[in-house]
Amino acid sequence: MNTTSKTHLPKIALAAFAAAVLAGCSSVPLDENKGGAPVESRNTTGSGAGGASSGTAQSKVTPVDLSKTDNGAMGNLPRVVFFDFDSYVVKDEFRSTIEGNAKLLSADRKKKVTIEGHTDERGGREYNLALGQKRAEAVQKALALLGAGNEQMESVSFGKERPAVQGSDEAAWAKNRRAELVYR
Amino acid sequence: MLTRRTLIAAGLAGSSLSAFAQFRVEISGVGATQVPIAIPRFRDEDKAAQQVSAIVRADLERSGFFRPVEVNGTALDETAKPAMGEWRARSVDALAAGSVQRLADGRVDVRFKLWDVVKGSELGGQASAVDPADLRLAAHRIADYIYEKLTGDKGVFSTRIAYVTRGGGRYTLRVADADGEGGQVALNSPEPIISPAWSPDGRELAYVSFESQKAVIYAQDVMSGKRRPIANFRGSNSAPAWSPDGGTIAATLSREGGSQLFLMDRNGGNVRRLTSSSAIDTEPCFSPDGRTIYFVSDRGGGPQVYRVAAGGGGVERVTFAGSYNISPAISADGRTLAYVTRQGNSFKLQTLDLSTPGSQPTSLTDTSDDESPSFAPNGKLIIYATRAGGRDVLMTTTLDGRIKARLVSTTADVREPTWGPYGR
Numbered sequence: 131m132n133t134t135s136k137t138h139l140p141k142i143a144l145a146a147f148a149a150a151v152l153a154g155c156s157s158v159p160l161d162e163n164k165g166g167a168p169v170e171s172r173n174t175t176g177s178g179a180g181g182a183s184s185g186t187a188q189s190k191v192t193p194v195d196l197s198k199t200d201n202g203a204m205g206n207l208p209r210v211v212f213f214d215f216d217s218y219v220v221k222d223e224f225r226s227t228i229e230g231n232a233k234l235l236s237a238d239r240k241k242k243v244t245i246e247g248h249t250d251e252r253g254g255r256e257y258n259l260a261l262g263q264k265r266a267e268a269v270q271k272a273l274a275l276l277g278a279g280n281e282q283m284e285s286v287s288f289g290k291e292r293p294a295v296q297g298s299d300e301a302a303w304a305k306n307r308r309a310e311l312v313y314r
Numbered sequence: 315m316l317t318r319r320t321l322i323a324a325g326l327a328g329s330s331l332s333a334f335a336q337f338r339v340e341i342s343g344v345g346a347t348q349v350p351i352a353i354p355r356f357r358d359e360d361k362a363a364q365q366v367s368a369i370v371r372a373d374l375e376r377s378g379f380f381r382p383v384e385v386n387g388t389a390l391d392e393t394a395k396p397a398m399g400e401w402r403a404r405s406v407d408a409l410a411a412g413s414v415q416r417l418a419d420g421r422v423d424v425r426f427k428l429w430d431v432v433k434g435s436e437l438g439g440q441a442s443a444v445d446p447a448d449l450r451l452a453a454h455r456i457a458d459y460i461y462e463k464l465t466g467d468k469g470v471f472s473t474r475i476a477y478v479t480r481g482g483g484r485y486t487l488r489v490a491d492a493d494g495e496g497g498q499v500a501l502n503s504p505e506p507i508i509s510p511a512w513s514p515d516g517r518e519l520a521y522v523s524f525e526s527q528k529a530v531i532y533a534q535d536v537m538s539g540k541r542r543p544i545a546n547f548r549g550s551n552s553a554p555a556w557s558p559d560g561g562t563i564a565a566t567l568s569r570e571g572g573s574q575l576f577l578m579d580r581n582g583g584n585v586r587r588l589t590s591s592s593a594i595d596t597e598p599c600f601s602p603d604g605r606t607i608y609f610v611s612d613r614g615g616g617p618q619v620y621r622v623a624a625g626g627g628g629v630e631r632v633t634f635a636g637s638y639n640i641s642p643a644i645s646a647d648g649r650t651l652a653y654v655t656r657q658g659n660s661f662k663l664q665t666l667d668l669s670t671p672g673s674q675p676t677s678l679t680d681t682s683d684d685e686s687p688s689f690a691p692n693g694k695l696i697i698y699a700t701r702a703g704g705r706d707v708l709m710t711t712t713l714d715g716r717i718k719a720r721l722v723s724t725t726a727d728v729r730e731p732t733w734g735p736y737g738r
Contacts, residue, residue: 254640255508256553257610257617259529260573260594263550267571286528287550291506
């Protein structure tokens with residue numbers, strides 16, 4: 131089965147996706163291979179999650195991460211806030227992120243979220259654990275101001291122990307200075 | 315500076331304590347005086363799982379104060395009457411000889427004697443029967459005995475260290491001898507482990523585990539593996555530190571917002587707040603007399619080392635040089651503070667003489683990624699983690715920085731070393 135429309139793949143369609151890929155595999159005809167040239171093309175346009183383009187390697191597998199449970203139900207709600215170096219100030223550009231999550235929480239008082247603060251790799255472990263805690267708490271405060279209940283939220287920190295991105299340059303560091311909202 | 319490399323014998327392979335990470339010891343620097351000492355193979359040590367004399371020689375050499383003299387082919391034990399003239403002719407100042415014997419009940423009898431060759435007299439000796447699993451420990455105790463007899467200082471060769479490794483997506487908390495050998499896994503986890511701290515009696519390790527997706531403090535009995543949560547309050551619980559009498563634990567808790575210092579009983583009860591600032595207060599460290607707690611606070615802008623009476627009260631700043639000072643450790647005599655300072659992009663181990671007000675810090679290393687200093691219980695060595703040759707490694711240094719030993723892991727990254735107490 132070859133789909134030609136680029137659709138955003140909901141998590142729940144994992145089984146269907148797998149079936150589609152397998153069905154796709156079995157239906158692609160192999161070229162006559164006299165010269166030993168490798169078979170190259172398949173009709174895979176738009177059948178990958180998030181719109182993989184044609185020319186993608188045949189071995190590509192797009193992972194679906196189930197480890198942060200229940201986030202699929204959040205749809206497209208952004209759940210990360212990034213910070214400047216040595217700072218725990220929630221910048222204006224994340225106002226809509228805060229608003230969206232505060233709305234979700236205040237609409238359903240039974241919903242619970244853990245706010246995980248992180249730092250980049252520079253500096254001491256314990257001091258960075260405390261910095262990450264400050265980031266998480268800053269996000270919690272911002273959410274509370276917009277109507278989320280403190281009993282719905284717990285702020286924790288991973289300090290520098292759980293980077294999102296490996297690397298020792300500012301590009302990586304910027305992606306690691308963050309607070310993540312993890313709905314339980 | 316002289317550089318020597320000592321390869322620990324592969325005889326470890328036969329031991330039930332064989333290490334997952336093998337350490338090589340590299341030594342740089344020499345002491346002001348080095349005692350030339352001869353320690354021939356102990357009689358029948360080849361039949362045992364550990365080459366006792368090799369461990370003793372390596373311990374003494376690593377201190378920088380001894381120079382083992384080659385004595386191939388010499389057959390001596392503790393019952394010998396060595397010809398002092400012969401040994402003096404070989405430029406040997408001290409001689410130790412011994413034997414290893416398996417007893418009928420399975421234990422191993424280790425005996426040795428120590429001679430002052432210059433004076434031509436016996437300095438003493440010992441005999442002890444140990445469980446075969448404690449043969450390394452018996453060798454380290456011999457090295458301690460020799461070290462103390464000949465330098466006057468208490469040796470730390472029979473103490474232990476704990477440290478964290480990370481590799482292959484897993485973290486382990488390990489316990490090893492002070493020479494880095496005989497490492498055993500105390501905790502194996504898919505999530506980070508940080509801030510291990512020995513209890514003063516050496517029986518437990520407190521540490522922070524992220525196994526439940528947040529920082530929680532545990533205490534674990536090393537011998538039995540039994541562990542108990544000490545602090546699992548709302549938010550993050552970290553930086554455990556034991557009081558010298560083992561009855562109190564100081565820690566950083568965010569249960570009241572921010573990161574503040576709290577005290578609690580060793581079972582985690584009777585929690586009371588120690589610092590009240592709107593800043594970050596963390597990394598508590600008791601003074602040896604238990605009356606003062608050193609800690610890190612950024613109440614002045616950047617992180618600096620402060621101290622406060624253990625019973626609470628006024629907070630006094632301790633570090634003034636530099637804009638970022640963390641990870642305090644105090645020597646056993648309370649006179650020296652070791653910590654890490656940030657200079658530009660470098661993190662460097664420094665010491666500060668606390669007994670001389672206004673003294674300037676001393677840098678101890680040439681490396682630029684130092685972390686987690688911890689004093690040996692005799693106050694004469696500091697163990698720390700650093701980065702060298704692309705790996706995270708453990709190093710020891712004398713307080714003047716002149717003699718360094720590198721414990722090089724051949725496998726995963728090693729970090730967060732903490733030196734255990736006397737009296738295993």
